[in-house]
Amino acid sequence: MYADTYRPGYERPLPRQSGSAPTLPAMPPLPTVPVMPPLPTVPAMPGGAVGEEGVDGRAARRRKGRPGERSESALRRLLPQALVVAFLAGGTTAFVAEDKAIELSVDGHQRTLHTFAGDVGELLAEQGVPMGEHDMVAPAPGAALASGDEVAVRYGRPVRLTLDGSRREVWTTAHTVEGALDELGVRAQGAYLSASRSRSIGRAGLALDVRTERAVTIMADGRARTLRTNAANVGEAVREAGITLRGQDTTSVPLGSFPRDGQTVTVLRVTGARRVYEEQIPFAVERTADPTLFRGTEVVDRPGRPGLRRTTYLQRTVNGVRQKPRRERTEVVRRPREQLVRFGTKPRPDSVHGADHLNWQALAACESGGRPHAVDPSGTYGGLYQFDARTWHSLGGSGRPQDASAREQTYRAKKLYVRQGAAPWPHCGPRLHS
Incomplete structure (x- = not known):
């Protein structure tokens, strides 16, 4: 399927490293040629004799020689050379046998190469192919290599996947969005994809939003x-x-x-309206003792004022059914103002000079039937002696006369008599002298 790009490993240049010269792979050692044993030497004749023929005869025979002797001498000379050639041929055959032709595919880029690596891990290290936790290699890194094997490497890519509103990060070795969805088992038919199916996924990954049907x-x-x-x-x-x-x-x-x-x-289907309700906030009363005032006497220095609270309710009707009003908000429109009151602690005298001898019981019976809390039909006069509010306050009284004790009312009536006589009681006044 692929062109043979064979080049022996010991001739192929390795990748050049920055700042250094390229290095060549070490050559495997050549086979050692055994040393030939020394040839046996011919022993000398006893006594140093050289035979009957003499020196000249032997030399002539040596030059001429017999055919068998010439063949033996030539064999002795060729034997060491043949042994050397045989050993060299055997070493070269073993060297070539370790070289393997491998088909390597890295992230879809395929090439044919030759290597002396024994397993897949050595091959990847030799080729400078890094492997990460999420990368895939087949066969496994520890698998042995043989010539003709195919090795595939696919790098992992992070995908920040939002699937039907749920976010997570997953890893895939697919190169496209469609391949990643198939690998992750995501049903993409009729789904919304934030990226096209054909979009490639780089090593840095991508963010993908998928909403299935x-x-x-x-x-x-x-x-x-x-x-x-x-x-x-x-x-x-x-x-x-x-x-x-x-x-x-x-x-x-x-x-x-x-x-x-x-x-x-x-x-x-909701319809409704908002309703606003206002309510008063009661004011507080601060009471302070005053030793200059008689007991039972109170003076309001600052009248109190109630506050105002405004509450908004929502009255809704849902699908034709009226719902319980729901309070939306409450606000204080006006804060209450505290009332300041002084009350007397000074002992009150029991008598008033010039009025103690009069018949106050008869006057009270005529004015109110002797009832301290009596009020006339118009609501203007009250108490035993039917004081109006203005007269009562001018005599030092506080609040309403009908709310004071009978003793205090009699005391205020005596003071009024000293000031004006019986004129305040034109009808019942004469009873004072009965």
Whole structure:
């Protein structure tokens, strides 16, 4: 299938490293040639004789020689050379046998190479192919290599996946979005994808939003509508169903929530109005003792003023059914003002000079029937002696005369008599002298 790019490993240049010269792989050692044993020497004749023929005869015979002797001498000379050639041929054969032709595919880039590596891990280290935790290699790094094997490396890529509203980070060795979805087992038919299926995934990965198709039922105005949708939220699914929300209309689940497969969403038609109620906030009273005032006497230095609280309620009708009013907010429009009161602690005298001898009991019986809390029909006069409020306050009284004790009322009546005589009681005044 692929062109043979054979080049022996010991001739192929390695990748050049920055700042250094290229290095060549070490040559395997050549086989050692055994040393030939020394040839046996011919022993000398005893006594140093050289034979009957003499020196000249032997030399002539040596020069001429016999055919068998010449063959033996030539064999002795060729034997060491043949042994050397045989050993060299055997070493070269073993050297060539370790070289393997491998098909290496790295992230889809395929090439044919020759290596002396024994397993896949050595091959990848030799080729400078790094491996990470999420990368895939086949066969496994520890698998042995043989000539003709195929080795595939696929790098892992991070995908920040948001699947139907749930976010997580996953790893894939696929090169495209479509391949990643298949590898992750995500049903992409009818789904919304934030990136096209054919988009490539780089080593840095990508962010991918996937919304699968779901069946959602929308209940509105007494009618159910079921649709298949990949909407991002409930509000979008309601619009896809052709339903319009107006005014205070809402749904049974939040409009921004993610619609789940098989979910039923009810549209709530809401009408209503806001009602505002106001109520007074009572004021507090601060009372301070005053030794210059008689006991039972009170003076209001600063009158109190009630505050005002305003509360807003929402009265709603949902799908024709009136709901319980719901309080929306409460605000204080005016804060209450505290009332300051001084009360007397000075002992009150029991008598008033010039009025103690009169018949005050007869006057009280005539004016009020002797009842300290009596009030006339007009509400103007009150107490035993039917004081009006202005006269009562001018005599040092506080509050209403009918609320004071009988003793205090009699004391104030004596003071009035000393000031004006019996004139304040034109009808019953004569009873004082009875």
